[in-house]
Amino acid sequence: MEIVYDLLVILHFIGLASLLGGFLVQLRSTPRVVNPAMLHGALTQLVTGLALVGLAEAALDYDVNHVKVGIKLAILLVITVLVWVNRGKDAVSTGVWAAIGGLTIVNTAIAVLV
């Protein structure tokens, strides 16, 4: 089960790379959009994050920081709503684009610092 957990952590990093990468490649773009990398990255973070917690609780003797994970989940749900409702649109405001990227960076900081 540890190997499954480790593989999920790798997928969690790939999801982060996709979500943040989809945001960063548009730093100088006009108009900005919610691209597939952002959409699939957010969904990957949701699925892998929940699976990591479930596996840690159910099959492994790992301590889960519930406050930290709960805050990350709440922030990711905001990100997911933003990417979901704006997917497929021809343009999104700079505010929406920046909120998605900014909240992703906030979640990364919480993951590493807390």
Ligand code: HEM
């Ligand atoms: C945009 C959303 C997210 C980002 C950017 C993110 C980022 C990260 C990063 C960078 C790590 C590695 C931290 C470290 O090892 O020091 C991590 C680990 C982890 N994340 Fe997330 N995360 C996100 C969402 C979530 C969600 C929603 C959950 C759970 C519901 C979650 C659960 C976990 C768990 C359990 C680990 C620990 C893995 C381990 O080191 O054993 N994450 N996350």
